[in-house]
Amino acid sequence: MSIAELLSILPQTLLEGLLLGFVYAMVALGYTMVYGVLGLINFAHSEIFMIGAVTGIEVFRYLGNGGNPYLILLLAFIVAAAVSGTVAVLVERLAYRPLRRRGSKNVLVPLITAIGVSFLLQDLVRAIEALWHNEFNLQYPSYDTFNYDVLSKLGSPLGLTLAVKGLIVILVSILMLAGLNYLVNRTKLGKAIRAVAQDMSTAGLMGINPDVIISRTFLIGGSLAGVAGVLFGLVYTNVTPYSGFQPGIKAFTAAVLGGIGNIPGAVAGGLVLGELETLGGTYLGFLTGGNFGSEYAQVLAFLILILILLFRPQGLFGQNVSEKV
Amino acid sequence: MSLLEVKNIYTFYGQIQALKGISLEVNEGEIVTLIGSNGAGKSTTLRTISGMNKPRRGEVLYQGKPIHKMPANQIVALGISHVPEGRRIFPRLTVEENLEIGAYLLNDSKLVQERKERAFGLFPRLAERRTQKGGTLSGGEQQMLAIGRALMQDPKLLLMDEPSMGLAPVLVDFIFEIIQKLNQEGKTILLVEQNARLALEIAHRGYVLQTGKLTMQGPAKELAAKPEVQEAYLGGH
Numbered sequence: 001m002s003i004a005e006l007l008s009i010l011p012q013t014l015l016e017g018l019l020l021g022f023v024y025a026m027v028a029l030g031y032t033m034v035y036g037v038l039g040l041i042n043f044a045h046s047e048i049f050m051i052g053a054v055t056g057i058e059v060f061r062y063l064g065n066g067g068n069p070y071l072i073l074l075l076a077f078i079v080a081a082a083v084s085g086t087v088a089v090l091v092e093r094l095a096y097r098p099l100r101r102r103g104s105k106n107v108l109v110p111l112i113t114a115i116g117v118s119f120l121l122q123d124l125v126r127a128i129e130a131l132w133h134n135e136f137n138l139q140y141p142s143y144d145t146f147n148y149d150v151l152s153k154l155g156s157p158l159g160l161t162l163a164v165k166g167l168i169v170i171l172v173s174i175l176m177l178a179g180l181n182y183l184v185n186r187t188k189l190g191k192a193i194r195a196v197a198q199d200m201s202t203a204g205l206m207g208i209n210p211d212v213i214i215s216r217t218f219l220i221g222g223s224l225a226g227v228a229g230v231l232f233g234l235v236y237t238n239v240t241p242y243s244g245f246q247p248g249i250k251a252f253t254a255a256v257l258g259g260i261g262n263i264p265g266a267v268a269g270g271l272v273l274g275e276l277e278t279l280g281g282t283y284l285g286f287l288t289g290g291n292f293g294s295e296y297a298q299v300l301a302f303l304i305l306i307l308i309l310l311f312r313p314q315g316l317f318g319q320n321v322s323e324k325v
Numbered sequence: 326m327s328l329l330e331v332k333n334i335y336t337f338y339g340q341i342q343a344l345k346g347i348s349l350e351v352n353e354g355e356i357v358t359l360i361g362s363n364g365a366g367k368s369t370t371l372r373t374i375s376g377m378n379k380p381r382r383g384e385v386l387y388q389g390k391p392i393h394k395m396p397a398n399q400i401v402a403l404g405i406s407h408v409p410e411g412r413r414i415f416p417r418l419t420v421e422e423n424l425e426i427g428a429y430l431l432n433d434s435k436l437v438q439e440r441k442e443r444a445f446g447l448f449p450r451l452a453e454r455r456t457q458k459g460g461t462l463s464g465g466e467q468q469m470l471a472i473g474r475a476l477m478q479d480p481k482l483l484l485m486d487e488p489s490m491g492l493a494p495v496l497v498d499f500i501f502e503i504i505q506k507l508n509q510e511g512k513t514i515l516l517v518e519q520n521a522r523l524a525l526e527i528a529h530r531g532y533v534l535q536t537g538k539l540t541m542q543g544p545a546k547e548l549a550a551k552p553e554v555q556e557a558y559l560g561g562h
């Protein structure tokens with residue numbers, strides 16, 4: 001490819017990176033918020049995301065014939081948010097809270113529990129899907145309305161194409177992030193979440209029940225991941241019980257990139273990672289003279305994770321900045 | 326009946342025994358001070374009353390009812406606010422948010438606003454810094470904020486842990502004036518202090534704590550006059 005050709009596909013690459021980045025950002029928020037209140041890396045969060053994607057498919061499976069696709073999609077978001085949020089709350093209640101009650105200071109125990117819960121949820125979803133539908137390789141339906149290029153009417157500026165579903169990813173993500181920003185910074189619950197994150201025992205002295213706030217944090221993070229799961233499925237169409245792992249670990253990388261515990265950092269980290277991965281996929285082959293193709297774009301996320309942990313473990317934005325999205 | 330009655334409490338940190346049978350009483354309208362050297366168990370006594378630590382044995386009665394099995398967030402709802410050791414301001418909440426979180430149990434936003442204004446009236450310095458993050462305040466301002474925050478629930482009983490620690494003398498005097506003023510307005514105060522001289526000056530009664538046990542108690546003036554108190558805690562005269 002010539003330089004001119006490479007440059008001509010740059011705008012489209014950046015746009016696609018943005019879509020992926022928004023999905024990472026919404027999942028990264030769950031990692032970072034839970035880390036903020038509990039100091040726990042909730043590795044089961046990637047499965048909460050996957051459960052959202054699978055729930056979305058079930059909604060389409062049962063309502064998808066003939067109805068208004070936008071209405072069904074809206075319903076898919078709501079049901080996925082509810083199911084993912086509920087599962088996240090249950091995981092906290094049944095797995096993490098009993099460990100917290102024991103008062104052990106060992107951080108490895110909850111971490112390994114999280115990994116165990118992650119496997120459990122994967123295979124639970126697989127079992128449910130296999131018993132229910134005889135398969136667990138799931139496919140999002142492809143509606144023509146969702147694939148329509150919204151930029152074609154505008155004369156495709158810079159040669160860009162953006163399908164309706166891509167526009168949905170952008171709009172829904174921005175809406176959710178704005179909502180979260182309002183919740184965290186402007187509501188009583190948000191203030192309590194920040195107080196618990198900064199000093200749990202003093203928050204108790206204010207009359208805050210930390211258990212309730214921790215549970216709400218899992219609910220919020222889980223719901224965001226559920227919606228992100230549906231967005232992911234809508235764009236990338238193929239979903240299995242194991243689909244959570246890769247996006248999940250990348251969202252975790254995004255959270256570390258932005259400074260784990262830092263809410264705006266998670267959003268920035270998600271967007272940066274989405275762009276880097278997409279740019280890598282497009283340009284890696286050219287930049288390395290064909291030695292490393294686009295398949296190495298996946299490696300990029302982990303390379304970044306290792307580099308951050310080596311050189312800037314507090315993340316790009318650090319932990320101690322104000323919680324503004 | 327006294328407002329607060331602590332009966333023979335034993336509190337541990339893991340295997341370490343911090344309190345070895347402490348009993349004390351606080352009557353409504355009093356300032357009672359708890360003095361003693363570092364590690365005597367003063368803070369642990371307050372923490373056991375406010376629910377941050379649980380006693381292994383003994384009882385804490387508030388208005389005659391046992392509270393030592395309740396979590397901290399329920400004890401504060403009864404009217405006991407704790408100004409903790411080291412202030413424990415939420416560093417990344419603004420001054421105003423710190424006060425608002427102090428009124429977490431209140432659902433009447435007009436009342437919250439009123440109490441916030443009252444706190445700003447008591448500490449005009451905080452009003453000037455209302456949008457600043459708690460972590461950026463000076464030690465004295467943080468102490469004012471910690472007291473203002475504890476007052477947001479309009480408690481009956483205020484537990485204060487070392488409010489003078491690390492403050493310039495002029496600020497120490499100011500904080501102690503505030504404590505007396507709050508007491509005159511009807512707040513009952515249990516004050517833990519290293520600055521025994523000042524504490525005994527404003528208190529009605531006092532208790533002396535040594536390695537987890539009470540060694541002396543009595544009216545503040547009498548305690549201040551005792552040679553062994555002067556020797557150990559007032560620097561001798």
